[in-house]
Amino acid sequence: MEKRFASIWFPYLTTDRHTIRQPELRNTPFVLSTPVHGRMVIMEANAAAEVQGVSRGMVVADAKACLPDLKVADASVELAERLLKVLGLWCIRYTPVVAVDPPDGLILDISGCPHLWRSEELYLKEIVNKLRKRGFHARMAIAGTIGAAWAVARFGNHPIEDSGRETDALLSLPAAALRLEPVIVDRLYKLGLRTVGSFIHMPPSVLRRRFGEDLPLRLRQALGRDDEPILPLRPVPPYVERLPCLEPVRTATSIEIAIDKLLEALCKRLSGEGKGLRIATLKCHRVDGKTVQVGITTSRATASVPHLAKLFALKVPHIEPALGIELFVLEASKVEDSDPVQEALWGGVPGLEDTALSELIDRLKGRTGIRAIYRYLPDEHHWPERSFKEASSITEKPSTLWKSDRPRPTRLLASPEPIEVTAPIPDYPPMLFRHKGETHTIKKADGPERIEREWWMDIGEHRDYYYVEDDKGRRYWLYRSGHYGDDRPQRWFLHGFFA
Amino acid sequence: MEMEKENKRETVNRLKQDLLRWQGVTLPEVNTTERVGLGPVEEAFPNAVFPTFGVHEFISMSREDSAATSGFIGGLVSRLTVGDGVCLWISTSQLLFPPSIRAFGVVPDRVVFVDIAKERDVLWATEEALKCTGLTTVVAELQEMDFVQSRRLQLAVEKSQVTGLILRCNPRVIGSTACVARWRIRPLPSLLDDGLPGVGFPRWETELLKVRNGNPGCWQLEWSQGRFVPVLPAKQSREWSTQLKRIS
Numbered sequence: 001m002e003k004r005f006a007s008i009w010f011p012y013l014t015t016d017r018h019t020i021r022q023p024e025l026r027n028t029p030f031v032l033s034t035p036v037h038g039r040m041v042i043m044e045a046n047a048a049a050e051v052q053g054v055s056r057g058m059v060v061a062d063a064k065a066c067l068p069d070l071k072v073a074d075a076s077v078e079l080a081e082r083l084l085k086v087l088g089l090w091c092i093r094y095t096p097v098v099a100v101d102p103p104d105g106l107i108l109d110i111s112g113c114p115h116l117w118r119s120e121e122l123y124l125k126e127i128v129n130k131l132r133k134r135g136f137h138a139r140m141a142i143a144g145t146i147g148a149a150w151a152v153a154r155f156g157n158h159p160i161e162d163s164g165r166e167t168d169a170l171l172s173l174p175a176a177a178l179r180l181e182p183v184i185v186d187r188l189y190k191l192g193l194r195t196v197g198s199f200i201h202m203p204p205s206v207l208r209r210r211f212g213e214d215l216p217l218r219l220r221q222a223l224g225r226d227d228e229p230i231l232p233l234r235p236v237p238p239y240v241e242r243l244p245c246l247e248p249v250r251t252a253t254s255i256e257i258a259i260d261k262l263l264e265a266l267c268k269r270l271s272g273e274g275k276g277l278r279i280a281t282l283k284c285h286r287v288d289g290k291t292v293q294v295g296i297t298t299s300r301a302t303a304s305v306p307h308l309a310k311l312f313a314l315k316v317p318h319i320e321p322a323l324g325i326e327l328f329v330l331e332a333s334k335v336e337d338s339d340p341v342q343e344a345l346w347g348g349v350p351g352l353e354d355t356a357l358s359e360l361i362d363r364l365k366g367r368t369g370i371r372a373i374y375r376y377l378p379d380e381h382h383w384p385e386r387s388f389k390e391a392s393s394i395t396e397k398p399s400t401l402w403k404s405d406r407p408r409p410t411r412l413l414a415s416p417e418p419i420e421v422t423a424p425i426p427d428y429p430p431m432l433f434r435h436k437g438e439t440h441t442i443k444k445a446d447g448p449e450r451i452e453r454e455w456w457m458d459i460g461e462h463r464d465y466y467y468v469e470d471d472k473g474r475r476y477w478l479y480r481s482g483h484y485g486d487d488r489p490q491r492w493f494l495h496g497f498f499a
Numbered sequence: 500m501e502m503e504k505e506n507k508r509e510t511v512n513r514l515k516q517d518l519l520r521w522q523g524v525t526l527p528e529v530n531t532t533e534r535v536g537l538g539p540v541e542e543a544f545p546n547a548v549f550p551t552f553g554v555h556e557f558i559s560m561s562r563e564d565s566a567a568t569s570g571f572i573g574g575l576v577s578r579l580t581v582g583d584g585v586c587l588w589i590s591t592s593q594l595l596f597p598p599s600i601r602a603f604g605v606v607p608d609r610v611v612f613v614d615i616a617k618e619r620d621v622l623w624a625t626e627e628a629l630k631c632t633g634l635t636t637v638v639a640e641l642q643e644m645d646f647v648q649s650r651r652l653q654l655a656v657e658k659s660q661v662t663g664l665i666l667r668c669n670p671r672v673i674g675s676t677a678c679v680a681r682w683r684i685r686p687l688p689s690l691l692d693d694g695l696p697g698v699g700f701p702r703w704e705t706e707l708l709k710v711r712n713g714n715p716g717c718w719q720l721e722w723s724q725g726r727f728v729p730v731l732p733a734k735q736s737r738e739w740s741t742q743l744k745r746i747s
Contacts, residue, residue, distance in 0.1 A: 351582075351583030351584070351585060352583070352585055352609065354585070354633035355633070356631050356632050356633030356634075357585060357611075357631065357633035357634060358633075359631075359633075360587075360627060360628060360631040360633065360634070361611070363627060364613060364624055364627065364628075367620065367623070367624070369615060369616050369617050369619075369620040370613065370614070370615050370616070370620060370624065371614040371615060371616050372613075372614045373611060373612070373613050373614070374611070374612040374613075374614065375608060375610070375611050375612070376597040376607055376608060376610075376612070377608050378598065378607075378608075384596070387598050388597050388598055388607070391608065394611075397608075398608050402598055402601040402606070402607055402608075403598065403601075404598070404601040404602045407602075407698075408596060408598055408599040408602070409566065409596055409599060410566045410567075410569040410570050410573065410595065410596060410599045410600065411562065411565065411566040411569060411594045411595060411596060412594065412595075412596035412599075413594070414593070414594075443688065444688075444689065444691070444697065444698045444699070445697070445698065446696075446697040446698045467697075467698050468698070469688060469689060469698050471688075472686075472688070473685075473686045473687040473688035473689070473702070474563040474686050475563075475566075475686060475689075475698065475701070476563075496566075496596065497562055497563050497565075497566030498566060498570075498686075498698075498701065499566055499567050499569060499570020499571070499573070499599075499603070499686070499701045499703075499722070
């Protein structure tokens with residue numbers, strides 16, 4: 001489902017509250033102040049005061065000089081917080097997921113809600129009008145990301161932005177629209193980067209170096225490239241299922257039945273919400289007051305009962321029922337949106353995205369005794385042990401090409417084995433080498449291929465690799481560590497076997 | 500006369516096919532399956548087709564042999580996992596150097612490596628993997644495998660149509676197994692054109708020790724330009740050259 005967010009901004013949050021309580025303040029300039037470094041500084045000014053040129057951050061004495069009949073009251077931080085919370089709870093009638101956005105805003109996750117008010121426009125009007133009737137000035141905007149909605153609510157002209165058009169919406173807005181620290185905004189302003197459009201296309205590495213980690217992050221969040229979690233006022237009920245047993249349960253079969261029942265209930269809810277679980281724990285409360293628990297993880301969000309049951313079936317032998325289990329609690333501690341899998345119409349060859357494969361990997365991971373499951377991607381290093389790296393996920397694509405221009409052995413020893421070598425100096429390949437009591441006479445050889453250590457990563461000798469073939473046709477990868485020295489013996493190693 | 504001969508041959512061929520079918524061998528049709536590019540070696544298999552839906556066993560007695568076998572398996576995997584196919588490589592040692600199989604036509608990031616502590620779990624994982632339809636090939640490095648275990652693997656494969664390649668390094672017992680073929684790959688001295696320095700293309704002595712319903716044999720293969728190239732035995736090639744001389 002397409003994500004939509006709304007941001008509501010209350011420009012005169014606390015002054016509005018005072019006006020509601022004392023209607024006579026409506027048209028008189030009025031400010032709230034707090035002591036800062038021994039001076040009274042204005043924290044918030046109402047609309048009437050702002051028209052007269054009094055604004056946030058001014059000293060009260062200065063303001064009074066130009067507006068003698070200015071009314072002043074004490075500002076309170078808790079008041080704003082309390083107000084936002086109350087307004088947030090009131091907004092729950094429009095969407096279940098409402099979060100407070102201090103100091104003066106609310107964030108609403110409105111995905112799938114506005115159609116109940118027929119359209120986003122009517123939805124927006126309804127909320128703003130209701131708030132206005134209650135006496136609050138409010139500006140609201142709807143966009144595909146929290147960042148864009150925030151920016152448009154405060155600085156934009158069109159309150160509704162389609163998802164995917166965040167870039168266009170942000171281009172003409174000032175840098176402050178990105179929810180940045182005032183220091184960074186000042187620095188951007190000084191450099192002439194006044195609108196978001198003036199730096200949105202700069203490489204992130206450049207922005208990070210000059211303005212810190214925050215700026216690229218906020219940009220990515222506003223453009224929807226990074227997820228931004230919100231903390232709902234009323235938390236979404238956790239994915240937990242309970243199954244009490246009339247009689248304490250002791251056998252593996254009955255535990256499996258219990259797991260099946262719990263999974264069915266949980267998966268029904270998950271698939272109804274378009275979600276799938278990644279981590280689940282089963283807690284078994286025993287008669288003797290102790291709790292045993294087992295957990296499973298999946299490599300991709302899933303709500304398939306048979307698959308999850310299979311994963312739990314691997315764990316059943318680890319559940320010790322002792323005198324019996326009286327309560328099962330199944331909790332999905334990590335839940336993600338699951339993409340509906342596109343069923344392939346034309347069979348074809350199953351790839352890495354195949355569900356059967358990820359289910360197999362989950363099953364393998366669940367078994368004890370399996371150390372790890374890897375996928376490798378090429379890495380930009382010549383040093384053989386570093387020429388590949390582990391992929392972070394099953395579907396990660398390689399960023400560089402696999403190199404096959406140099407001969408590389410099919411089997412590489414984890415730690416090179418020392419060998420004795422007879423070799424003419426300076427750079428000829430060896431004539432023979434002795435390894436594990438056997439002498440190999442070298443008939444053909446390729447090399448040397450010098451591979452230097454990367455000095456910024458580790459220190460030590462470089463390696464001169466030779467690809468050699470002995471008289472029986474066996475092919476080896478040998479190397480000499482470092483240069484030929486005057487006083488020390490050369491150290492030669494066997495590092496791999498060629499096909 | 501000629502007609503009679505032709506009829507006889509046809510009858511014999513048909514009877515041969517019937518025999519295979521009665522023995523429980525399901526024969527893929529020649530035209531519909533892609534060849535694995537083993538050239539003359541494929542003639543040894545029943546109906547001259549490499550049995551894709553079967554478990555193949557590779558015996559290697561030394562580390563050099565297992566390196567050669569890895570290369571050979573790489574060549575097979577590259578042919579079996581065309582397109583987006585995924586290969587699972589299960590082992591206890593993690594000796595395979597992933598970038599190297601690129602030279603044998605396998606894209607290393609389409610191989611999922613499973614690192615396992617004990618041999619017993621390798622068998623379990625292999626069986627689970629062979630049952631999975633989301634894969635095209637499963638390579639397992641094992642030491643020991645008895646008849647019952649191999650039959651379990653073969654049965655799993657027949658259902659899921661995955662190719663199983665079992666690389667057995669230094670097995671203590673080589674008993675009978677239910678695998679469709681038992682191979683032995685050993686390195687051979689590579690050959691270069693006269694006077695050229697360096698090491699040539701990888702060359703192997705490919706021995707089919709056992710083939711179910713086929714004829715065992717021994718061939719020399721070379722991996723060059725991304726395919727298996729059969730190498731004529733030295734003797735034969737010499738005969739050829741003398742014949743050529745005689746003709747000319």
